[in-house]
Structure formats: structure tokens, C-alpha cells
Amino acid sequence: MSPVTDNLKGFSVTFRHLFRKPVTQQFPEYKRPVYPRFRGRHRLHRHENGLEKCVGCSLCAAACPADCIRVVAAENTPEERYSPGERYARIYEINMSRCIFCGYCELACPFDAITLGHDYELAEMSRDALVYTKQMLLEPGPEARRTPVAPVDPYDIPAQEDGPA
Amino acid sequence: MPDGFIVTAIKSFVLVNLVMVMFAFMTWFERRLIGRFQVRLGPNRVGPFGLLQPIADLGKLIQKESLIPVGSSAFLYLVAPVISLFSALMVFSVVPFGGQATIPGTDYQIYLWIADPNVALLLVFALGSFSFYGFLVGGWSSSSKYSLYGSMRAVSQLVSYEVSLALAVIGVVMMSQTLSLTGIVDAQQRDGVWYIVPQFAGFVIYLLASTAEVSRIPFDLPEAEGELVAGYHTEYGGMRWAMFQNAEYIALIAFSALASILFLGGYDGPVLPGPLWMLIKMFIFLFLSIWVRSTLPRVRYDRLMTIGWKVLLPLATVNLLVTSAIVAYRA
Ligand code: SF4
Ligand code: SF4
Numbered sequence A: 001m002s003p004v005t006d007n008l009k010g011f012s013v014t015f016r017h018l019f020r021k022p023v024t025q026q027f028p029e030y031k032r033p034v035y036p037r038f039r040g041r042h043r044l045h046r047h048e049n050g051l052e053k054c055v056g057c058s059l060c061a062a063a064c065p066a067d068c069i070r071v072v073a074a075e076n077t078p079e080e081r082y083s084p085g086e087r088y089a090r091i092y093e094i095n096m097s098r099c100i101f102c103g104y105c106e107l108a109c110p111f112d113a114i115t116l117g118h119d120y121e122l123a124e125m126s127r128d129a130l131v132y133t134k135q136m137l138l139e140p141g142p143e144a145r146r147t148p149v150a151p152v153d154p155y156d157i158p159a160q161e162d163g164p165a
Numbered sequence B: 001m002p003d004g005f006i007v008t009a010i011k012s013f014v015l016v017n018l019v020m021v022m023f024a025f026m027t028w029f030e031r032r033l034i035g036r037f038q039v040r041l042g043p044n045r046v047g048p049f050g051l052l053q054p055i056a057d058l059g060k061l062i063q064k065e066s067l068i069p070v071g072s073s074a075f076l077y078l079v080a081p082v083i084s085l086f087s088a089l090m091v092f093s094v095v096p097f098g099g100q101a102t103i104p105g106t107d108y109q110i111y112l113w114i115a116d117p118n119v120a121l122l123l124v125f126a127l128g129s130f131s132f133y134g135f136l137v138g139g140w141s142s143s144s145k146y147s148l149y150g151s152m153r154a155v156s157q158l159v160s161y162e163v164s165l166a167l168a169v170i171g172v173v174m175m176s177q178t179l180s181l182t183g184i185v186d187a188q189q190r191d192g193v194w195y196i197v198p199q200f201a202g203f204v205i206y207l208l209a210s211t212a213e214v215s216r217i218p219f220d221l222p223e224a225e226g227e228l229v230a231g232y233h234t235e236y237g238g239m240r241w242a243m244f245q246n247a248e249y250i251a252l253i254a255f256s257a258l259a260s261i262l263f264l265g266g267y268d269g270p271v272l273p274g275p276l277w278m279l280i281k282m283f284i285f286l287f288l289s290i291w292v293r294s295t296l297p298r299v300r301y302d303r304l305m306t307i308g309w310k311v312l313l314p315l316a317t318v319n320l321l322v323t324s325a326i327v328a329y330r331a
Helices: A003-018 A059-063 A104-108 B005-037 B053-063 B074-093 B120-141 B145-176 B181-191 B200-213 B238-263 B274-295 B301-330
Strands: A042-044 A069-075 A087-095 A114-116 B100-102 B109-111
Touching: A003 B005, A003 B274, A059 A069, A059 A104, A104 A114, B005 B053, B005 B074, B005 B238, B005 B274, B053 B238, B074 B120, B074 B238, B120 B145, B120 B181, B120 B238, B145 B181, B145 B200, B145 B238, B145 B301, B181 B238, B200 B238, B200 B274, B200 B301, B238 B274
Parallel strands: none
Antiparallel strands: A042 A114, A069 A087, B100 B109
16 A cells, blocks of 8 residues: 555545534433433432431441531431431531542442432532532432433443443 | 726725635634534534534634733734734735626626736735744744744745745646736636646645645644644734634635636636636635545654655656646647
């Protein structure tokens, strides 16, 4: 191959690419569904009777490598009962600007109270807004305005031989 | 000024704005097309098909702070982009977009060029070299080593490629026996053949050398991001940076116009009106330039010099000798 034919070959390759369908996903219109084990925005779960699963043990905060969970526990009283255990999380905050979405909090929690959900649209105009409070995290929280609704099967990506990559 | 002063002034005004629109369109076109070459979409958000993207960019650039680096020669720093832009725009004063035309609805005849001096080609080359003063002065005056390197590269590149470029063009001049651009178009009609056919070697040399002249990839060494940040306009921002970019793109458009005139018969073509042919031909060269940009990597600096001096210059010389022999034999 001479330099000339080499270059011509290169030109033909780029020219053929011109007529391919672009792979761009138009983000705000098309929200790419995520895999089931995707780690996104956290959720605090409830028992079926409505009580919070979290008992304020702070194990998640201890496990968090980014040190972004703040738990302040308080005693449940018969009049004000939030969780089945002795204590509940009076304050539960996650600083989303520091979270690295490692999922250690989920692993550490003895009650499966916290899990990482599928929402990934977490941009905010101010840092303060990124400190998520318990109210925001608790299910069924305020209608999650940013949860992308998967319009198609999450496995829309052509499956590879050895399972999803 | 065959049309008189006032009409020429109006024509110049229209032309400058037209060229600016072409520049804006070109930035959009390039980004879209490179996107498609890379199997992505390119800008498509602002306006239909992203067509208003250049205007959004302009809005952004205007808002930028304009600062003068410490230690720079303020006057030269400020004047450099103006030199480049001015000389790039000036080239269009001699580019003919057509012959004579009648203004619709009247009997008024105008020429579709601003001026048609009999040394138009010389003027174009003089202005092309002049715009490098802008790069040189801008790089030197911003007191930054990257800018200085960039401008030095720009100048040595100009010196290397200007010679081959001129030699390639002289082949056309020999065949057409004139330096006037309208004259060259007429000569191609007279000879009944676009000069790309008899001057194919010259055409290839012209393409390569003019790519180097407007410092486009693969010859964009003066602003090689990988090594020089942004070359001579490293220290420029906002509208001054935009003027440099503007100058570069307008030079590219000008060289495309020139290529259309020299090798593709300019505004000569069947059925469609002259200016449209001119635009179509320019468009071909602009497309080619984007295609090259999305295909070839930047060449190494010593190779750039090798290509310029050891390949293009001998080729251009041989082309010139053969052409002159043929022209002399025919005469
Ligand atoms: S995902 Fe990781 S970083 Fe984020 S809150 Fe849980 S433990 Fe901390
Ligand atoms: S979320 Fe789990 S680990 Fe964290 S404080 Fe509540 S119960 Fe403990």
C-alpha cells in the first residue's frame, strides 16, 4: 500500500461514516433506561405498615467512604412512632455533591432501609439543594420530578453473547 | 469601480455581510458535518437544525471579558486580529461572483464584483500574506511562549507553502495569459475547458498548499492544540479570538472561491445563474476541506516542512516547466 492508496482508503472510510445513522441519544427527550443494578439517587424505604425501616443506627454513615451521610437518631415514643425499633432517624441527610454512588450505605444497612434507586438526573443550580433531607429521600417521597420513566425495555442495548456488558 | 462610487459602496457593504453570513454558516456546517463524520449529530438545539448556533455562540463570545495579558504590547495585541480579519475580508473585493447582472425589476446593470484589477491574483496573494502579519504580531505581542511558537510556525509555514501555491497558480496564469480573475474565467470559457483538466497537478498542489495557507488540519501546526495550547491565539479571548477565527474561516472561504475561479471555471456553468454556480463550487471545496479535516491527523512539523520544500515545490516547478513548454509550443 502506498501513502496515496492508504489515504484514499481513509477518505472512503470517513465518507461511508457520513451516511451512518448517528448514535447520539437525544437526552432530555430520550432518557436512556438504566440496568436493574444501576446505582442512582438513594431511597429510604418503609415497612408495609407505613413505619420507616431506618432505625437510625448510623451504620451507613460509618460505611460511607465519602462521609456524606448525616444521621441524628431519636427515641421513638408510643405517641410518636416512626420505626419499629427503639430509635428512628430524626435527621437523615445525604450530601449528594459528595456521594460517589458506591452503594456501601446500602450494603451496610442491617434493615435494607436505604437503597440506591435509578434516578440519575441530579443536577441542581446550587450546592445547598444537593443536600437531600429525609423528607426528600423517604418513600413515597415527593413525586420524584426527575425519575426517568423507562419508555422501553432497559435491555434495549443489543445483548452481547456473554450477557449485558 | 465600473459602477460608480455609491453602488460600489453598497455592493461592498452587502458583500461583507454576505461573507459574514457565509462564515457563520460555515461554522455551523463544519460542526454538523464533522458530527456526522463521527457518527454523531452535532449542534441541533438552537433553531431549526441548530442553524442559529453561530448566533448563540456570538452572544456568548460578546459577553466574555476582554482582557489584555500582562507584559503584552497592548496596541499590537489589539490590532493583530483586526489586521487578519481585514486582509481576509479584502480578498473578496476582487473575487467575481458573476459577470454583469440586471437588478430585478429595473434596467440597472451592475457587475457582480467589487473591483476587477488586472493584477487581482497578485493582490490576493499579497493580502493572504498580509493576514499572516496579524498572526505574527498577535503571537508576538501577547508575551506568551505558546503564542510566540505558534506565530513563528505560522510564518515559516507561510513562507514554505506560499511559494508552491504561487507556482501552482502561475500554471493557470500561463494558460489564461492574465492575472485578472474575471479574465481567467473568460479564458476558461475561451479554451472550452476548466483548468482543473490541463492543470490537474497544479490543482492538487493548490489544494495542499492552500490548506497549509489557511492552516487547516492536517496543516494546522500554528495552532496545534496538543502542543501549543492554541498557538498564536492562546492569549486571546472573546470577540478578539472570534476575529481570528473569523479571519481563518474567511480565508478558507476565499481560497475556496479562488480555487473555483482558477480551476473550476468560476461562475461559468450551464442553466443556473453564475453566482449560484460560484456558490456550488465553493461549497464543494468547503466540503472537501471538512472531509479532509475529519479524516487526516495533523502532520509532524518536520514533515510539514518536508512536504512543502521537498515534495510540493519540485512538483510545482516541474508542473510550471511543462506548462510553459506546452504554452510556448502552442503559441
Ligand atoms: S453511595 Fe457510597 S458515597 Fe453515597 S451515600 Fe452511600 S456510602 Fe456514601
Ligand atoms: S439507613 Fe440503615 S444503616 Fe443507615 S441509619 Fe438507617 S438503619 Fe442504620
